[in-house]
Amino acid sequence: DTGVSQDPRHKITKRGQNVTFRCDPISEHNRLYWYRQTLGQGPEFLTYFQNEAQLEKSRLLSDRFSAERPKGSFSTLEIQRTEQGDSAMYLCASGTMGQPQHFGDGTRLSIL
């Protein structure tokens, strides 16, 4: 069990730039989640995949955000035209039905 892997760990970018994060879930997990955590807050749900299908998106996920999970394996989260308010920790978690989610280390995004 290699755990959930996220890349990069840190990303610093200028406002208006596009960024993409990657998440590699635990191999046998068919469910994958993205959360966003701002300073001093608990993680907030962004979106959920079951295999390759994106089954739920939070209203927090504006049209500047897009997520994919091709072939039901790794997932990417892209943010276009980044804004100051996008600065946060982006967490990925994976799991199977009825079992607890396992989290990655997260990607910390800083917008200059």
Place this chain on the structure above:
Amino acid sequence: AQTVTQSQPEMSVQEAETVTLSCTYDTSESDYYLFWYKQPPSRQMILVIRQEAYKQQNATENRFSVNFQKAAKSFSLKISDSQLGDAAMYFCAYRSAISGATNKLIFGTGTLLAVQP
């Protein structure tokens, strides 16, 4: 919509002592799970303990135990014999067990636990 409330932003405990972290939640669902997660500074979120709502018996995991009061919608975490490595942010979380639900977690705002040597 479900909500999770942690009313203690920070707590402190002496090493080897016992501390209780509070959590309340609101839901109209009858079947759900509750969790406590631990997030050390700059490190991965780790599951500490979970409780199924249909179980009356409180969950325990070594030094960690919960006091689950379903009618009061309360779910507190007790850490016994506190150790320096217990210092972290602790999050209470709710997850629906309704068939077809996404199983997304709804988190509280967290309690930062400091352990004094």
